[in-house]
Amino acid sequence: QQQVKQSPQSLIVQKGGISIINCAYENTAFDYFPWYQQFPGKGPALLIAIRPDVSEKKEGRFTISFNKSAKQFSLHIMDSQPGDSATYFCAAISGGTSYGKLTFGQGTILTVHP
Amino acid sequence: KAGVTQTPRYLIKTRGQQVTLSCSPISGHRSVSWYQQTPGQGLQFLFEYFSETQRNKGNFPGRFSGRQFSNSRSEMNVSTLELGDSALYLCASSLVGGGSDTQYFGPGTRLTVL
Numbered sequence: 001q002q003q004v005k006q007s008p009q010s011l012i013v014q015k016g017g018i019s020i021i022n023c024a025y026e027n028t029a030f031d032y033f034p035w036y037q038q039f040p041g042k043g044p045a046l047l048i049a050i051r052p053d054v055s056e057k058k059e060g061r062f063t064i065s066f067n068k069s070a071k072q073f074s075l076h077i078m079d080s081q082p083g084d085s086a087t088y089f090c091a092a093i094s095g096g097t098s099y100g101k102l103t104f105g106q107g108t109i110l111t112v113h114p
Numbered sequence: 115k116a117g118v119t120q121t122p123r124y125l126i127k128t129r130g131q132q133v134t135l136s137c138s139p140i141s142g143h144r145s146v147s148w149y150q151q152t153p154g155q156g157l158q159f160l161f162e163y164f165s166e167t168q169r170n171k172g173n174f175p176g177r178f179s180g181r182q183f184s185n186s187r188s189e190m191n192v193s194t195l196e197l198g199d200s201a202l203y204l205c206a207s208s209l210v211g212g213g214s215d216t217q218y219f220g221p222g223t224r225l226t227v228l
């Protein structure tokens with residue numbers, strides 16, 4: 001019940017295209033959903049996050065869409081650039097006593113071709 | 115503001131040995147979480163510390179332990195190393211470890227067990 005499932009495992013997009021990564025969760029206690037971006041040799045860095053009472057959140061070229069009834073959320077990267085090539089992780093955490101415990105999806109390796 | 119620092123960056127150990135990894139959080143952050151990252155299992159939560167107390171623990175054997183000092187610096191220890199412990203160990207700090215607290219990750223310590 002703690003799982004977060006992420007797809008696809010890898011994604012190849014042309015420069016200027018739209019990258020879409022999907023995640024699904026089971027635990028309805030999750031109430032905060034961050035996305036992290038990780039470059040080789042670096043730790044993950046927060047990209048954007050959303051709460052389930054919001055259906056969409058946009059920050060620059062990055063948008064999270066959230067479907068609470070389906071327990072699914074997705075990351076859209078508009079106008080994808082070669083510099084966006086990285087591994088993306090969705091994650092979830094619940095308030096209350098889940099101190100510091102992010103549950104991560106398996107990750108998506110994004111490659112943006114110039 | 116300096117980011118999360120982890121030392122050492124790389125370690126090579128042999129089976130049966132023990133290892134200690136160190137994490138210095140961002141100044142002012144009191145919560146430190148530890149994660150194990152492997153290609154097969156992805157990012158998995160190990161434990162979280164706040165004010166020198168472990169508040170949360172993941173599903174890892176007792177060989178994995180940690181502690182936090184009064185200055186919020188944290189260490190994790192793995193005893194009786196196994197080949198399967200080879201991984202990138204990441205620590206993340208946040209203000210208080212609450213659900214929506216952004217976790218800032220360090221670059222990780224790459225542990226190789228031979």
